[in-house]
Every structure is written in structure tokens, then in C-alpha cells.
Amino acid sequence: MAVKKEKIRHVSKLCKIDIEDNLDKYYQEFSIIMESVDKILNVDVDKDMLITPNQSINRFYKNESCQNLKTIDVKKVFGKLEKGYHVFKRWQK
Amino acid sequence: MKNLLDLELKKINQMLKEGVIMPIDLVEEFAKKVVASDLNAFITLNLDEARKQARLLEKKEVDNILFGIPIAVKDNIVLQGVPTTCGSKILENYISVFDATVVKKLKEKNMIIVGKTNMDEFAMGGTGETSYFGPTKNPLNKNFSPGGSSSGSAAAVAGGLTPLALGSDTGGSIREPAAFCGLVGLNPTYGRISRYGLVAFASSLDQIGPMSRNVIENAHLFAAINGPSDDDLNTSSEKPFSVDDITKKEKYRIAIPRFCLTKIINADVVSVFLNCLDKIKAAGHQVDFVEVPFMKYAIPLYQVIALAEASSNLLRFDGIKYGYQTENYQDYDDFVTKTRTAGFGTEVKRRIMVGTYVLSSENVDVYYKKALQVRRELTDEIKAVFQQYDLIMTPATVSTSLILGKKREPNESFLQDLLAIPFSMSGHPSLVMPADKIDNMPIGVQIAGRYYDEKTIYAFALELEALVRGDESV
Numbered sequence: 001m002a003v004k005k006e007k008i009r010h011v012s013k014l015c016k017i018d019i020e021d022n023l024d025k026y027y028q029e030f031s032i033i034m035e036s037v038d039k040i041l042n043v044d045v046d047k048d049m050l051i052t053p054n055q056s057i058n059r060f061y062k063n064e065s066c067q068n069l070k071t072i073d074v075k076k077v078f079g080k081l082e083k084g085y086h087v088f089k090r091w092q093k
Numbered sequence: 094m095k096n097l098l099d100l101e102l103k104k105i106n107q108m109l110k111e112g113v114i115m116p117i118d119l120v121e122e123f124a125k126k127v128v129a130s131d132l133n134a135f136i137t138l139n140l141d142e143a144r145k146q147a148r149l150l151e152k153k154e155v156d157n158i159l160f161g162i163p164i165a166v167k168d169n170i171v172l173q174g175v176p177t178t179c180g181s182k183i184l185e186n187y188i189s190v191f192d193a194t195v196v197k198k199l200k201e202k203n204m205i206i207v208g209k210t211n212m213d214e215f216a217m218g219g220t221g222e223t224s225y226f227g228p229t230k231n232p233l234n235k236n237f238s239p240g241g242s243s244s245g246s247a248a249a250v251a252g253g254l255t256p257l258a259l260g261s262d263t264g265g266s267i268r269e270p271a272a273f274c275g276l277v278g279l280n281p282t283y284g285r286i287s288r289y290g291l292v293a294f295a296s297s298l299d300q301i302g303p304m305s306r307n308v309i310e311n312a313h314l315f316a317a318i319n320g321p322s323d324d325d326l327n328t329s330s331e332k333p334f335s336v337d338d339i340t341k342k343e344k345y346r347i348a349i350p351r352f353c354l355t356k357i358i359n360a361d362v363v364s365v366f367l368n369c370l371d372k373i374k375a376a377g378h379q380v381d382f383v384e385v386p387f388m389k390y391a392i393p394l395y396q397v398i399a400l401a402e403a404s405s406n407l408l409r410f411d412g413i414k415y416g417y418q419t420e421n422y423q424d425y426d427d428f429v430t431k432t433r434t435a436g437f438g439t440e441v442k443r444r445i446m447v448g449t450y451v452l453s454s455e456n457v458d459v460y461y462k463k464a465l466q467v468r469r470e471l472t473d474e475i476k477a478v479f480q481q482y483d484l485i486m487t488p489a490t491v492s493t494s495l496i497l498g499k500k501r502e503p504n505e506s507f508l509q510d511l512l513a514i515p516f517s518m519s520g521h522p523s524l525v526m527p528a529d530k531i532d533n534m535p536i537g538v539q540i541a542g543r544y545y546d547e548k549t550i551y552a553f554a555l556e557l558e559a560l561v562r563g564d565e566s567v
Contacts, residue, residue, distance in 0.1 A: 007450070015442075016433050017442050018431070019442070033447050034447070037397055
């Protein structure tokens with residue numbers, strides 16, 4: 001998806017980085033990277049995202065401090081990393 | 094006595110035990126070498142403290158192979174009372190107030206930390222050239238890059254300044270410089286080593302790992318720093334790796350993703366890799382080509398996930414809590430903007446902006462969520478290969494080392510990590526070691542293993558090291 005120059009200016013403001021003096025340069029470089037990134041847009045995926053980075057669930061399973069996790073449907077409960085984290089923290093208490 | 098630091102650890106250890114040398118001799122040799130060196134491998138030297146520690150060690154018993162050995166630590170790993178810059182202007186004057194867990198573990202083994210090594214700014218880069226403190230040179234040919242982002246750690250070891258170094262790896266930052274400098278570098282299983290005290294770049298990928306001249310010394314350093322840590326919830330409670338766990342197998346089943354032969358990979362690199370496979374097959378191991386189709390998405394995956402996480406992690410560098418501050422400003426926004434604009438280098442600013450863009454509300458599902466789904470597919474593919482094979486092998490990099498000072502396209506800094514990123518994404522351990530040389534520059538191979546199975550990687554790497562050397566006793 002083509003990125004507009006105005007969008008990059010907006011993003012730079014969000015990042016609190018001033019690129020006005022080099023806007024054209026950043027625009028070109030940004031566009032090159034986004035062209036590469038766009039390769040994943042049309043990939044067919046039939047699985048949901050990893051619910052936590054990498055092996056986090058296995059690690060939670062194996063962690064003695066949260067053995068209760070073995071008894072739940074982790075995938076169901078850990079819909080998203082953020083949600084899972086809060087569940088984990090609650091059980092820790 | 095000269096060139097003690099070039100000796101194998103085993104020999105140094107024996108000499109220390111026999112009292113032929115003292116730890117201070119090793120530190121003084123390092124000091125002499127580093128002053129004479131033009132590699133720009135170090136940002137900060139820790140010589141006064143190193144000398145003090147070496148003197149203290151004279152009263153202690155030599156109780157392990159790492160005792161008294163000088164080690165270099167990448168400058169994104171904190172050491173109390175010593176600057177940690179991450180290769181950036183924005184942290185130029187930041188002095189850490191605590192030791193990283195890995196630093197504590199090195200100290201427990203009585204290793205001597207002699208300095209903090211140069212690196213690409215915030216570990217973002219593959220040549221060492223994005224450092225605010227200038228590029229590092231490759232000791233094997235100073236016109237070339239040592240690779241990055243752990244450029245200084247690789248140069249320190251390859252240049253004979255220290256026998257060992259710590260690097261960090263987010264998408265190949267230990268493995269690529271190891272390959273370019275003819276070293277051994279391990280990116281361990283995600284969660285094997287505490288990251289407490291490692292300045293975060295992309296938290297679902299960042300790892301600390303050992304860099305060394307050979308396989309067994311790498312294993313010794315890994316054994317010293319791995320294991321659970323109360324400071325880092327991400328560390329695994331798996332039984333920590335020990336060098337004694339390394340046991341040789343008669344026959345390894347090794348999978349080679351067919352993607353490794355793609356045209357993107359330099360023909361010389363492919364040729365060295367195939368020669369290496371011939372040696373492995375001749376030694377009686379099973380080598381099969383397999384399909385891992387999602388490997389081809391490694392770079393865009395990394396560009397979305399790593400940069401999204403980086404944009405979030407680097408928000409903390411606003412000039413208020415750490416490091417550089419602008420002097421002239423009107424209000425809070427102006428202060429933070431001027432500080433970040435002047436404090437970060439071009440590569441970092443570009444990556445922060447791309448990360449912020451893919452996380453924006455209109456793009457988060459299109460890019461970020463999709464990337465997480467693709468990551469899952471890739472991880473499952475790699476896990477499926479490990480159901481049938483002990484190891485996966487690939488070339489370490491796309492080409493040999495790159496010439497310093499050349500203008501590069503924005504995507505070029507990611508390309509060398511094409512074959513390293515898949516294992517960073519899946520969290521599997523992988524080790525890079527030298528396989529041969531072309532035009533006197535090293536070419537490495539990568540060996541990946543199952544989760545927490547570094548022992549099999551090391552066992553096979555020891556055998557491969559002997560095969561590459563042409564040792565017929567293997």
C-alpha cells in the first residue's frame with residue numbers, strides 16, 4: 001500500500017521526531033521498506049496469531065509458580081497477549 | 094610473555110592454576126593490545142576496575158575454566174558504574190546503576206569485564222556503521238565490516254583482544270558478525286538467558302548470547318550465563334545447560350530448507366554450504382532437503398514485528414529519564430522532539446517511524462496482526478521439521494562481509510539476516526560457525542536445534558568443527 005508523504009509527516013510527529021529537513025529522503029526510504037513489508041499482505045494464513053511470543057505458553061506451563069495454567073484452555077483464555085498477561089498476573093496474586 | 098590471549102582457554106586455565114601467569118597478565122596484555130588497535134571495537138574501557146579485580150583474584154583459587162578470563166560486553170548490556178550507550182548519542186552520558194543478570198553471572202565465575210563494545214545504534218543495523226561512535230573494522234580485512242549489530246564484540250574476539258564476548262541478537266546480530274569474522278556465535282532458545290539489564294529493542298526477539306573463537310569455549314560461556322532468573326519472568330525454568338550435557342551421537346538427521354539455495358544467496362556462499370554438506374554426509378549423517386515455505390517472508394515479518402516493538406521500547410528515550418538532553422526548547426513537546434531528533438541516528442529514526450506506522454489504528458490489523466499470524470505459520474513449519482530431524486542447517490548469511498562506507502539501500506541492512514530471522518521468530522536456538530573462506534574472508538553455516546536442545550547443536554558443531562579442520566580422527 002502506497003504511503004503518502006503527509007502520513008509520514010504525521011507519524012514523525014507521533015514519534016516526536018522532526019524530519020522536516022529530510023522529508024523527501026525519509027519518504028523514499030520509508031516507501032522502500034513498506035514495499036518489502038507489503039509482501040506479507042496477501043499471504044494465506046489459516047491459523048490465528050501466536051498468542052504470546054514464541055514459547056511463552058510452554059514456559060508458563062513449566063513455570064512452577066503457575067501450574068494452574070495446565071488446567072485451563074490456554075488458547076481460549078489467552079486470546080491476546082495483553083489479556084493473557086492480566087490473567088497471569090491475577091493468578092500470581 | 095606475549096599473546097597469552099591467543100591461547101585456548103584450556104591452556105590459559107592450566108597456566109593460571111600452575112601460577113605461571115596471573116589474571117593481571119591477561120588484563121595488561123589486553124590493555125596493550127587495545128591501545129594499539131585501530132578496530133574501534135570498544136566504546137568504553139573498564140581497565141581500572143579490571144586491574145583491581147585481577148589483583149583480587151590472585152588471592153582466590155582457580156575453580157573454573159572462565160576464571161580470570163577477560164571478556165568484552167556489548168554496550169547494550171548494563172554494568173554498574175560504567176556507561177551504557179547502546180551506540181547512541183541519546184545515551185552517551187548514561188551510567189548504569191545496576192548490573193545485568195548476565196554480568197552478575199560473569200562476575201560469579203570470576204571473569205574480568207574489560208570493556209563495553211561498539212555496536213550499531215540500539216542494535217539496529219547489520220554492519221556496525223550506524224554507531225554514533227563510528228564504525229568498527231573487521232580484523233580480517235579492515236576495509237570490511239565485521240557485521241552487526243554486535244560489531245565490536247565480534248571484532249574484539251576475532252582481533253585477539255579478548256577470547257570471549259557477549260553480544261545480543263534480535264534478528265541475527267550475534268550470528269551475522271560471527272559469520273563475517275570467522276567466529277562461533279549462539280542465539281540461544283528464547284528464554285534461556287535472562288535479559289534483565291539488556292536495553293530492549295524488540296522484546297519478543299531480543300536475546301543475549303556468547304561469541305567465541307571455537308565451539309567448546311562458546312559452550313563454556315553459554316553454560317555460565319544461562320538459567321532461570323528471578324529478575325526476568327521470561328527466563329525458562331528448564332534445566333540449565335551444562336557443558337557435561339554435550340554427548341556425541343553416531344548419526345544426526347539434518348534438514349536443509351530448500352530456500353537456502355534461492356538466488357538471493359551468493360553463489361560462493363551456496364557452494365561452501367554444499368561442500369560442507371558433502372563432508373557431513375561423508376561422515377555418515379542423514380542430510381535431506383525440506384520445504385519451509387514461510388521462510389521467504391522472514392524479512393517483512395521482521396520489519397513489522399521488530400520495528401513495531403522497537404517503536405514502543407524506544408519511547409522511553411525522551412531526554413527526561415536518561416542521557417542526552419537538548420538545551421534550547423520552548424515546551425515539553427519541543428524538548429522531547431528536539432532531544433529525540435538530535436539524539437537518534439537516521440536508521441533508528443526510520444525504524445521507529447515504520448514501527449509506529451504499522452501499529453497505527455488503521456494499520457494494526459493489516460500489518461501487525463497479519464505478521465503475528467505469519468509468524469505462527471513459520472514457527473509451526475519449523476516445529477514440524479524438528480518432529481523428524483535433529484537439526485536444521487542453512488548458510489549463516491547471504492554473502493561474505495560487506496565493504497565499509499558504501500551507501501546502502503534501507504532494505505540492505507535486513508537482507509544479511511534472511512536466514513537467521515526465521516529462528517529468531519520461532520524462538521529456536523541456532524549457532525553460527527565458520528565453514529570455509531572465500532578470498533580470505535570467512536563464510537559461516539548456521540545450525541538450529543529444538544527448543545532447549547543446545548546440547549545437540551554443540552555436539553554436532555564440535556564434530557563439524559573437526560570436519561572443517563580436516564581432522565580425520567572424528
